[in-house]
Amino acid sequence: MDRTLEMSVFTAVVDAGSFVGAVDALRMSKAAVSRHVDSLEQRLGVRLLQRTTRRLSLTEEGRLFYQRSKEILVSLDDAESEVTSRTQEPSGLIRVNVPLTFGIMHLAPLWGAFMETHPQVDLDITLNDRVVDLVDEGYDLAVRISILPDSSLVCRKLAATEMLACASPGYLSRHGIPAHPKELAAHRVVAYSHLAGRDEWKFEGPDGEVVVRTRARVYSNNGDTCRAIGLRDGGIILQPSFMIGEDLKRGDLVRILPDYRSVELGIYAVYPSRKQLPIKVRRLVDFLSDAFLKPAWAVTHSRSQA
Structure with missing residues (x-):
């Protein structure tokens, strides 16, 4: 007797709550469903289900076997999906939600290449900084930038970005370069209002954690606005390296406090479930992972100069 088939029939009966329900789900006769469950119980030498005319319930052994069977069947689905995804051509629509600035700066240049490689895939891309509910709002995939992703979702880390304190050369020449975080309290700060x-x-x-209370001259809920003000000598900003990496390389902004590290954020591809992940979504996640193996915004930790 096929053990996998027995597991599948048994879990279908439990999920449906009855043999009749499993018949519809499996498209088998009631006699065949009963036969597979009876054969499983005989082979194991234990009763898995308590049957009455009105209800069906799991025994303690049945509950344990059900949990393990579900895990095994999910693993089999994953293995098959991973293998078939290498040979099948993905097709259909992928609904994607991405952060606004990161989406424009680093994802927008990639979509064309992905669609060229996968001509039968269509994309519906939404850009905003709101944390969407993937299931309720019907998204297949989201890119999120955070310390830790939502534990209820499945995720794959694509890259990392560091929050960097910096300012324009003009600002630093007029107001001086802070040597210690505590000195930020006396400087003009352009603050991102959603910063934790x-x-x-x-x-x-070197001296452990340092917490400084800054006084912002400007608050904004948009990092691009903070960056623009910083570039015009407006004050010190704390922004992610993916946003200001090119500014630092050109010298339009200068990193300060190089011996002090701020928060590092992960950049994640998140999706509702690993089980039966569509090939089209798996291919997109793999594509993004490869694209960010060496992030363009990576910066060295050299000392600042102005």
Whole structure:
């Protein structure tokens, strides 16, 4: 007797709550469903289901076997999906949600290449900084930038980005270069209003954790606005390296406090479930993972100069 088939029939009966329900789900006769479950119980030498005319319930052994069977069947589905995804041509629509700035700067240039490689895949891309509900709002995939992703979702880390304190050369020449985070309290700050801690900026350095309470001259809920003000000598900003990496390389912004590290954020591809992940979504996740093996925004930790 096929053990996998027995497991599948048994779990279908439990999921449906009855033999009749399993008949519809499996498209088998009631006699065949009963036969597979009876054969399983005989082979194991235990009763898995308590049957009455009105209800069906699991025994303790049945509950344990059901849990393990579900895990095994999910693993089999994953293995098959992974193998077939290498040979099948993906097709259909993928609904994707991505952060606004990261989406424009680093994802927008990639979509054309993905669609060229997968001509039968269509994309519906939404850009916003709101954390969407993937299931309720019907998204297949989202890119999120956070310390840790939502534990209820499945994720794959694509890259990392570091929050960096910096300012324009013009600002630093007029107001001086802070040598310690505590000196930020006396400087003009252009603050991202959604930053965890808001006015309290945290750093890790040679003397351990340092927390400084800053005084913002400007608050904005948009990082691009903070960056633009910083570029025009407006004050010190704390922004992710993916946003300001090119500014630092050109010298339009200068990193300060190089011996002190701020928060590092992960950039994740998140999706509702690993089980039966569509080939089209799996291919997109693999594509993004390959694209960010060497992030363009990576910066060295050299000392600042102005």
